[in-house]
Amino acid sequence: MNNSHYDAIVLGSGPGGEGAAMKLAKSGRSVVMIERHHEVGGGCTHWGTIPSKALRHNIRRLMEYNSSALFREAGEPRHLSYQTMMAHARQVIAQQVSLRSRFYLRNDVPVLRGHARFVDAHTIELATPEDRTMRLTADHFVLATGSRPYRPADVDFSHDRILDSDQILEMDHTPRNMIIYGAGVIGSEYASIFRGLGVKVDLINTRERMLAFLDDEISDALSYHLREHGVLIRHREETAGIAADDDGVTLSLQSGKSIRGDVLLWANGRTGNTDHMGLEALDVPPNGRGQIEVNEDFQTAQPHIYAIGDVIGYPSLASAAYDQGRYAATHILEGQCDYRLAHDVPTGIYTIPEISSVGRTEEELTDAKVPYEVGHAFFKDLARAQISGQTTGMLKLLFHVDTLELLGIHCFGDQAAEIVHIGQAIMAQPAPNNTLRYFMNTTFNYPTMAEGYRVAALNGYNRVQ
Known part of the structure; x- marks a missing residue:
């Protein structure tokens, strides 16, 4: 049994773990990365x-080709299989793994493969795939072990027609029809993806509306366009049972409905990867969903053990996890952090069309009794959208009636996750530079999608004059 001591041990090589490890290594600390998978990158990459x-990108391109009147003059619509689309996705994964592997090599951070378990507050035991065991000690630990699909005990995921969002990536055929149980971010994205492939999709939502954390107007727009593309959405439904056989799978709902499909994708929740890590003995017990409680500096009940990313729950975003990792590393190095993480973290949802937002929603502002107004730019009116044929969508600005301060940016449509960052940058500026006036007084390239900010700003400003 080998024994080694490090300044810090990072568990999990996803965005959060990578951010922490690179920050610590570049600051001269001895760091080791523990990764259970045979390649780095974590759940985000793999x-x-x-x-x-x-997968979504190529399916969207196929949809664009097949719906174009111009390309119809060149030939008939094209159809590609799910396997063909996934082959390209695996090429991207390989490129990401190669890039990230070089980070660790270049910064002298050893990557050890295996499952780690705490023996005491400063010691882990690593069980390697070769059935070797080693003990490692450290002054600090960063838990960035991520999450996995939640699997209820009464759902048989061993059946090849019942899949979670990890297993779906290994599906070896294109189904004719699919049931997706769970209409959160993952379920909504896969509903768009498979409908884009021509698969009949039943999307089962256990809640009152789609993605209720979004601004109502954006949520309503998503529901409308999913239905317009042919997705059948059923709200306020709960499973009563799932039965699979050689020919398909049947989902029974508590409402009495019975839905038949070739495949069922279970996309209802995530569970933190904290199993068999010995955390309970350290008074760092995960909750019922495997998540770890931390303070504002990402410290657990053991101050030298930090937790970041999906394993602590909200917001469960790769972008936020990376920032949390760097923040935790800075706190390890200096005992404090002289910068605070952004309060308003942008959300990107890669449905077709995609959604992105930052800041507050109309509902939140109304509840807080903040006097606000709305500015809209509809993509159908923007020259760049007309040129590209991507005319579905809108940019929505929420701003204070009196000061014109930007309070929320909400975008629905092609490139929404890119477009939102322009508004985010201005909204983050100190007053008085964070107002609608910036967009009204700035010259934008024409034609661009960014021009939508000027259109939306003028639209909103005219409402308060």
């Missing part, structure tokens, strides 16, 4: 963000 977004 099962979540990268594969699903690469």
Whole structure:
């Protein structure tokens, strides 16, 4: 049994773990990365963000080609299989793994593969795939172990027709029809993806509305366009049972409905990866969903053990996890952090069309009794959108009636996750530079999607004059 001591041990090589490890290593600390998977990158690279977004991108391009009157003059609509689309996604994953592996090599951070378990507050035992065991000690630890799909005990995920959002990436055929149980971010994205492939989709939502954390207008727009593309959405439904056989799968709902499909994708929740890590003995017990409680500096009940990313729950975003990792590393290095993480974290949802927002919603402002007004720019009126044919969508600015301070940016449509960052940058400025006036008095390239900010600003300003 080998023993080694480090300044810090990072568990999990996703965005959060990478951010922490690189910050510590570049500051001269001895760091080791522990990764259970055979390649670095974490769930973000291998099962979540990268594969699903690469898959979505190519399907959107196929949809654009098939719906174009211009390309119809060149030939008939084209059809590609799910397997073909996934082959490209795997190429992107390989590129990401290669890039991230070089980070660790270049910064002299050893990557050890295996499952880690705490023996005491400063010691972990690492069980390697080769059935070797080693003990490592450290002054500090960063838990960035991520999450996995939530699997209820009464759902048989061993059946090849019942899949979670990790297993769906290994599906070896294109189903004719699919049931997606759970209409959160993952379920909504996969509903768009498979409908874009021509698969009939039943989307089961256990709640009153789609993605209720979004601004109502954006949520309503998503529901409308999913239905327009042919997705059948059923709200306020709960499962009563799932039965699969050689020919398909049947979902029984508590409302009495019975839905039949070729495949069922279970997309209802996530669980933190904290199993068998010995955390309970350290008074760092995970909750019922495997998540770890931390303070504002990402410290657990053991101050030298930090937790970041999906394993602490909200906001469960790769972008936020990376920032949390760097923040935690700074706190380890200096005992404090002289910068605060952004209060308003942008949300990107890669449905078709995509959604992105930052700041507060109309509902939140109304509840807080903040006097606000709205400015709209509809993509159908923007020359760049007309040129590209991507005319579905809008940019929505929320601002204070008296000061014109930007309070929320909400975008629905092509490139929404890119467009939102322009508004985010201005909204983050100190007063009085964070107002609608910036967009009214700035010259934008023409034609661009960014011009929508000027259109929306003028639209809103005219409402308060």
